[in-house]
Amino acid sequence: xxxxxxxxxxxxxxxxxxxxxxxxxxxxxxxxxxxxxxxxxxxxxxxxxxxxxxxxxxxxxxxxxxxxxxxxxxxxxxxxxxxxxxxxxxxxxxxxxxxxxxxxxxxxxxxxxxxx
Amino acid sequence: xxxxxxxxxxxxxxxxxxxxxxxxxxxxxxxxxxxxxxxxxxxxxxxxxxxxxxxxxxxxxxxxxxxxxxxxxxxxxxxxxxxxxxxxxxxxxxxxxxxxxxxxxxxxxx
Numbered sequence: 001x002x003x004x005x006x007x008x009x010x011x012x013x014x015x016x017x018x019x020x021x022x023x024x025x026x027x028x029x030x031x032x033x034x035x036x037x038x039x040x041x042x043x044x045x046x047x048x049x050x051x052x053x054x055x056x057x058x059x060x061x062x063x064x065x066x067x068x069x070x071x072x073x074x075x076x077x078x079x080x081x082x083x084x085x086x087x088x089x090x091x092x093x094x095x096x097x098x099x100x101x102x103x104x105x106x107x108x109x110x111x112x113x114x115x116x
Numbered sequence: 117x118x119x120x121x122x123x124x125x126x127x128x129x130x131x132x133x134x135x136x137x138x139x140x141x142x143x144x145x146x147x148x149x150x151x152x153x154x155x156x157x158x159x160x161x162x163x164x165x166x167x168x169x170x171x172x173x174x175x176x177x178x179x180x181x182x183x184x185x186x187x188x189x190x191x192x193x194x195x196x197x198x199x200x201x202x203x204x205x206x207x208x209x210x211x212x213x214x215x216x217x218x219x220x221x222x223x224x225x226x
Contacts, residue, residue, distance in 0.1 A: 004158075033213050045159075045206060045217035091158050095213060101147055101166050103174060104215055106158025 002027045002094050006107035013082045014115050020067075021077045021110045023092030032096045034068065034075045035104070040088040048090070051075065079112075087114045117142050120218035122207050128224045129197045137192040137221050139207030147210040148190040149174075150182060152203040153220075159206060165190055197225045 003026045013019035025034070036048040051059045051068050058066050063080045079086055092107040123138045139148065146167050151159035151174075161174030165184040179201060181193045190209075194201060202225045208215040 035214075037217075043204065043220045043222075045208075045220075047214060047216070050214060093158075097213060100161070100174065101149070101164040101172060102210060102213055103149065103161045103164060104151075104159070106160070108156070108158055 002029070002096065002099075002105045004092055004094050004105050004107035006090075006092055006110050008110045009108070010111045010113070012113040012115055013079075015082055015084060017082055018078060018080050019082055019112065021079075021090050021092075021112065023075045023077070023107055025073050025075065025092075025094050027073070027094065027096065029096040029099070032094060034066075035093040035095070036064070036066070036077045037091045037093060037106075038086075038088045039091065039109075040085075045091075049077065082114045084114050084116060086112060088112060119143065120207055120209055120216055122205075122218040122221050124221060125219065126222050128226065129194075130226050131198060133197050134193070134195050135197065135223075136194075137205055137207075137223075139190045139192070139218060140188055141190075141207075141209040141216075142188060143209060143211065143216070144187070145209035145211050145216075146187070148184065149208045149210070149215065150180070150190065150192045151206045151208065152176065153206060154203050162192065162205075197223075199225045201225050 034051045038046045093104040149164045150162040163182040168187040205221045207218040
């Protein structure tokens with residue numbers, strides 16, 4: 001079974017600064033996908049970024065980038081130039097293809113507060 | 117495209133009552149999922165479906181039933197609601213290993 005751990009329950013950052021959210025996972029699979037989802041107060045789960053384990057290059061999406069360390073089983077999210085709209089819960093998630101319908105296993109989340 | 121929609125958005129039940137949550141997607145996705153999110157936690161998989169007419173159990177299936185009679189719809193049923201089922205319920209559909217979520221249903225069981 002896979003497990004996902006987010007060790008930072010809460011974080012805060014000043015507007016325009018950079019913040020990094022941590023995520024570690026445990027798996028015996030070699031082929032898998034990792035995701036970061038954002039959940040603002042509206043409750044909607046929004047996909048932020050996705051990383052395929054077979055790709056060595058770290059994924060980036062505008063101000064969001066990841067540091068994927070496969071050997072260390074680490075998958076951190078870096079948010080550059082933080083904006084007030086980035087205030088939300090952030091969830092790291094793991095998926096191994098063909099495992100229980102490609103289900104997602106979520107971490108416990110990190111609550112991020114962006115301060116003006 | 118509306119994406120993934122859920123009905124209703126909020127519901128309050130009394131212990132022992134039954135209800136059905138409806139999830140609909142207009143993206144022609146084969147895979148659909150029901151998750152629950154308890155306070156301060158990530159989502160946990162209740163049931164899933166890999167295609168019309170198929171369903172399977174996830175991590176926390178007890179007390180729930182599902183049906184996928186049409187490809188675009190995935191129903192979650194509670195036959196006899198219990199206070200432990202108070203939660204936020206999310207439906208999702210997936211394409212190429214990425215899941216897209218509905219807006220959630222907040223269910224309170226008194």
